[in-house]
Amino acid sequence: MSFRVRLTLFFVLIVVVPMIALGVVVARLLSTSEHAQVVAQDRASAAVVLADYRRLVGSGTRDARALAQDAALAAALRTPTTQDDRAQARALAARLHLARVRLTTASGAVLADVGAPTAIARGAVRVRAYGETRKPPRPTLVTIEAAPTTASAFARIAASAPDVHAVVERGRAVLASTLPRPLTAAQAAQLPTRGDPHIVTLAHTTYAATAFTAPDLRGGRITVAILTDTSAAAGAATRGRTLAFVLLALFLLLAFAGALLVSRQLHGQVARFLAAAKRIGGGDFSATVPVEGRDEFAQLGHEFNAVSAELEQRLGELAGERARLRESIHRVGATFAANLDRTALLEIATQTIADAVDADCGRATIRASDAGPPLKVARVGDVAQAEPAIAAAEAQVREHGRPATGLADEQTALAAPIASRAGAHDSANLPRGIVAVARRGRPFTDAERELVASLARQTGISLENVDLHEQVKRQAVTDGLTGLSNRARFQQVIAAEAAASRRFDQPLGLLMLDIDNFKRVNDTYGHQQGDLVLREVAAALRGCAREVDEPARYGGEELAVALQQTDVTGAESIAERVRTAVEALELPRLDGGGVMRVTVSCGVAASADGDPVALVAAADAALYAAKHAGKNRTARADEAVLAVAPADDAAR
Numbered sequence: 001m002s003f004r005v006r007l008t009l010f011f012v013l014i015v016v017v018p019m020i021a022l023g024v025v026v027a028r029l030l031s032t033s034e035h036a037q038v039v040a041q042d043r044a045s046a047a048v049v050l051a052d053y054r055r056l057v058g059s060g061t062r063d064a065r066a067l068a069q070d071a072a073l074a075a076a077l078r079t080p081t082t083q084d085d086r087a088q089a090r091a092l093a094a095r096l097h098l099a100r101v102r103l104t105t106a107s108g109a110v111l112a113d114v115g116a117p118t119a120i121a122r123g124a125v126r127v128r129a130y131g132e133t134r135k136p137p138r139p140t141l142v143t144i145e146a147a148p149t150t151a152s153a154f155a156r157i158a159a160s161a162p163d164v165h166a167v168v169e170r171g172r173a174v175l176a177s178t179l180p181r182p183l184t185a186a187q188a189a190q191l192p193t194r195g196d197p198h199i200v201t202l203a204h205t206t207y208a209a210t211a212f213t214a215p216d217l218r219g220g221r222i223t224v225a226i227l228t229d230t231s232a233a234a235g236a237a238t239r240g241r242t243l244a245f246v247l248l249a250l251f252l253l254l255a256f257a258g259a260l261l262v263s264r265q266l267h268g269q270v271a272r273f274l275a276a277a278k279r280i281g282g283g284d285f286s287a288t289v290p291v292e293g294r295d296e297f298a299q300l301g302h303e304f305n306a307v308s309a310e311l312e313q314r315l316g317e318l319a320g321e322r323a324r325l326r327e328s329i330h331r332v333g334a335t336f337a338a339n340l341d342r343t344a345l346l347e348i349a350t351q352t353i354a355d356a357v358d359a360d361c362g363r364a365t366i367r368a369s370d371a372g373p374p375l376k377v378a379r380v381g382d383v384a385q386a387e388p389a390i391a392a393a394e395a396q397v398r399e400h401g402r403p404a405t406g407l408a409d410e411q412t413a414l415a416a417p418i419a420s421r422a423g424a425h426d427s428a429n430l431p432r433g434i435v436a437v438a439r440r441g442r443p444f445t446d447a448e449r450e451l452v453a454s455l456a457r458q459t460g461i462s463l464e465n466v467d468l469h470e471q472v473k474r475q476a477v478t479d480g481l482t483g484l485s486n487r488a489r490f491q492q493v494i495a496a497e498a499a500a501s502r503r504f505d506q507p508l509g510l511l512m513l514d515i516d517n518f519k520r521v522n523d524t525y526g527h528q529q530g531d532l533v534l535r536e537v538a539a540a541l542r543g544c545a546r547e548v549d550e551p552a553r554y555g556g557e558e559l560a561v562a563l564q565q566t567d568v569t570g571a572e573s574i575a576e577r578v579r580t581a582v583e584a585l586e587l588p589r590l591d592g593g594g595v596m597r598v599t600v601s602c603g604v605a606a607s608a609d610g611d612p613v614a615l616v617a618a619a620d621a622a623l624y625a626a627k628h629a630g631k632n633r634t635a636r637a638d639e640a641v642l643a644v645a646p647a648d649d650a651a652r
Contacts, residue, residue: 060123502610
């Protein structure tokens, strides 16, 4: 293949193909930008609408509280009939400009329901009503729900931005819509119910749709969908693609014309250089390359002419390169202290030491603990052929604690100690590790001996840094008193487990326990006794937990453990095992007064929706239910009475 053909192919590869690819990429980027712009606009609109809805819910809650504080309504609720309830609710709804007011008892009986059926953004409170016909009067829980606006009014507010529409649904029934045409049932089914924006097509118009759900009257839920028209963004993207393709075509035309001109000039110059290069390749270093002009080809000609003179000079410089290489290796050794990967560190150190002294092979051994056996963690080359010599050198290092050599089968080995934590060597303080290298035929010089010892010392410093780093990492996630994970680590664990639960559709259980009457223990026996109780209860929790679980101190005397792939029944079983183990503890009293016993209350919950905040709240509510039910027991989240207020310190 001639140079001209290759140059043409080169032009196609570096100019034509990349530019076509660039055009495709630009087109894709414009399409992506169009989609991203619409999605971002729709997401922003949805965020604003959600904030408005939450504000209305807050207003509904305040209105419900105002209804609960109304004396006339309270008097009406005490009467045995519901006519007064409806009349008073209707009057209050008119006075407070409410779209709907609904009064229901705890059993589900409707006392009053006035206003628009399409009212939304409900707020609710519970009050206790005392019936006058009972003696003595018995309280009845009444739920007061107030909705400040209707679905159509909220939809108009939500669709105030250009090209933005809103649809409000209850179930799959459309309560209100600002779209130009009414939605059919099939079109309504295309709308998302929650999550990130989706692209939907309704009546030949494409929208980016984002939705959220919210509580509704009667315990139901409503869905609000925000739709942004993509027509304007699509038109802008089409115009951008057209302009990009026109510019690309002009560029290719100019590039082709320029490449044709340059190709003719290069062909003549390359032919002259090729002839000169052949003479130099044949050993004729006196041959010169014709130099014309001052461009890059002229500079290349000067370089060809200097090659012959440079060859002899380069040969003389090779001797000095080895000395500079050793200096560079010294500097590389100094950088080992910054490395925090123990295995990689030893591999680099062994390879560097072997390269520094031109060794054929080498290995590094290190002890996991001060009294543990040496472990081979790094290897360079074929160590088996030099095993006797390396073993002899390592034995001398272990005996004397300083660099030593070994000879066997024409192999010479050099070993140096990796300093221990104490930095010394005696019968009770062996070197932390040993690095050894070997080669055939040539003994190691004193300079090489010192170089290996220096790099081994640098490796020891690096290992100390690794140890300190790992110690700091452990302390950062461990509670100092109980030895369990601290709260920050617990938040990381439950977030990761919740994500895995959501991804694999597996339940995630949560056990939270609290030491009963712990404040009384501190007040009666002192905080040191309380610390002992905490440590022993933590040990019992750790002993009952599974190997895959990571118990944590959640705060104060409250402990928690996330239970992966565990439903609420399994979590309750583990909690009962922990509670029984704690109940069986006999803890010595530090004042010498015998032993004491403690109990714990446990709350368990499980979920597969991947919401760690809701899971913690459910388990905490179950824990408080166990406290109020008499302590020393386990309560499930699905059995907890959510109306129970948080226990005070005395109850805990």
